[in-house]
Amino acid sequence: xxxRIPERVDDREFRCFVLEAAPILLRAAVMMxxxxxxxxxxxxxxxxxxxxxxxxxxxAPLAYxxxxxxxxxxxxxxxxxRRPTVxxxxxxxxxxxSGDTTGQVVDRLMLLEAVRELSEPxxxxxxxxxxxxxxxxxxxxxxxxxxxxxxxxxxxALAKLASVxxxxxxxxxxxxx
Amino acid sequence: MLTxxxxxxxxxxxxxxxxxxxxxxxxxxxSALSHRPRQRWSRPRLALGAIPIAAGxxxxxxxxxxxxxxxxxxxxRPTVLTVKLLGHVVRLPMGDRVVSSSDSSxxxxxxxxxxxxxxxxxxxxxxxxxxxxxxxTGQSNVVNAPDGEQSCIQSSISRAYSxxxxxxATSPLVPSGTGASPITVDGDYAETVPTSVQATSPDGSSSxxxxxxxxxxxPVSNGQFQLVTVVGWAMPTSEVVDLASSALTAGNTGTxxxxx
Numbered sequence: 065x066x067x068r069i070p071e072r073v074d075d076r077e078f079r080c081f082v083l084e085a086a087p088i089l090l091r092a093a094v095m096m097x098x099x100x101x102x103x104x105x106x107x108x109x110x111x112x113x114x115x116x117x118x119x120x121x122x123x124a125p126l127a128y129x130x131x132x133x134x135x136x137x138x139x140x141x142x143x144x145x146r147r148p149t150v151x152x153x154x155x156x157x158x159x160x161x162s163g164d165t166t167g168q169v170v171d172r173l174m175l176l177e178a179v180r181e182l183s184e185p186x187x188x189x190x191x192x193x194x195x196x197x198x199x200x201x202x203x204x205x206x207x208x209x210x211x212x213x214x215x216x217x218x219x220x221a222l223a224k225l226a227s228v229x230x231x232x233x234x235x236x237x238x239x240x241x
Numbered sequence: 242m243l244t245x246x247x248x249x250x251x252x253x254x255x256x257x258x259x260x261x262x263x264x265x266x267x268x269x270x271x272s273a274l275s276h277r278p279r280q281r282w283s284r285p286r287l288a289l290g291a292i293p294i295a296a297g298x299x300x301x302x303x304x305x306x307x308x309x310x311x312x313x314x315x316x317x318r319p320t321v322l323t324v325k326l327l328g329h330v331v332r333l334p335m336g337d338r339v340v341s342s343s344d345s346s347x348x349x350x351x352x353x354x355x356x357x358x359x360x361x362x363x364x365x366x367x368x369x370x371x372x373x374x375x376x377x378t379g380q381s382n383v384v385n386a387p388d389g390e391q392s393c394i395q396s397s398i399s400r401a402y403s404x405x406x407x408x409x410a411t412s413p414l415v416p417s418g419t420g421a422s423p424i425t426v427d428g429d430y431a432e433t434v435p436t437s438v439q440a441t442s443p444d445g446s447s448s449x450x451x452x453x454x455x456x457x458x459x460p461v462s463n464g465q466f467q468l469v470t471v472v473g474w475a476m477p478t479s480e481v482v483d484l485a486s487s488a489l490t491a492g493n494t495g496t497x498x499x500x501x
Binding site: 075077078079082083086087090091094095100104107108111112115116117118119122172173175176179190193194195197218219222225226 | 278
C-alpha cells in the first residue's frame, strides 16, 4: 500500500566531487600507503563507499571521503604491516609534467619516502595536517586521538623529517604547485 | 636551524610541491567516474491505487469489527481489542479480529435483536449436581453480552463439584467418538471438541457454523473442581485455547453462573 519512491539523484553532483577530490585523495593515499597501486585502490574503494552512502555523504563529501580513506589506509597498513614498502618511482611523479629540476625531484622523492617511513600515527598526522590542511582539532577528531597526542606526534615527525626539509637540503620553493 | 613553526610551514609547502606531480591518470578517472551514487529513498508515500483499498478496509472495520468488539482506549496507550470471557476482559492477540470478514460466521448475528439464541451440540456438560452429562446441549443468548459486546466466543463455568467415584482429575471429559483432543490449559486437564453452532433469531431464521468447544477441569478448594466451557467460532482452535487460558490466568475461582 505504501511505496518508497527513489528520488532523482543528480549524477553530476557526484561526478564533480570525483573530479575535484580524486587528485587530493590520491596524493594523500600515496603518502599513506605502500605504493601507488595500493593508493589508487584505496581511493577507488573510497569512491565506491562514498557513492554507496551518497545520501549521507553529499552534504560534505570531501570530509566524508577523507574519513573513509584514512580508515581504509589504516586498515590496509595493519593488514600488510610486514610487507616492505615499495619505493616511489620517479615516473609516478610524472617528471615531464612538473618541469622541476632533477635535483628538486630527487629531494621531493626523499621527502615523500621519509613521510611514508614514519610510524603510522605520525604519518597520518603529517598527511592530515600538512597536506590536507586540517587543524589539530580536526585531526584529533578524525583520528580519534587526543589533541596533545597529535601535537607530540607532529613534533616527533618534524624532528625525523628535519633532515629532508632543512633549507640546505631543498631548493627554495618557487611558485608552489 | 628552523623553528618548529618554520618547519611546519616549510613542510606544508614542500609536501604540496612533492605531491603536486602525482595526478590521476585517465584510466583511474574513468574508473572513478563510473561509480554511481545510490538512489536516495523518499519517505513512504501512499500509493494512489491504495486509496480505494484503504477506504474498503476502513469500511469493513466499521461494519464488521466495530459492532462486535469492545475498544478500550487508554490515554497515551495504543488501542487494544478485548473480549469478555469467564467474566474477565481478555485482550485479543495482536492482529486478530473477533469478526474476521464480511462472510464470517459472526455475520449471521450482526444486527441480531435481543432474544437471538445460540445452540450447540454439547457432547458433555454438567448437570445441576455438577456431574458431567453427555446428553445435554448448550444454549446461550449470545447477543446479550455485557456492554453490547458481541463476539465469536462464549464461556461458562459450573458450580464447584466433587468428582464422582472412578473419575480423576485427568479422566476424559467427553465420550469417545466425538473427536475430542485432550490438552492442558495452564496445567489443568482440558479437551477440545469440534462442534457446530446454530444461531436462531426471534423471527425463527437460523444459521449454523462450525466452532470449537473447550472444556477445562479446574481444581478449586476442598478437592472440588469447576468445569469451564468455552465455545468459539470464526477463529482457530488454538485461539480459543489461548483466550481461555488468558481468562483463567486472570482468575476464575468462585465464579458461578450461566453463559456470559
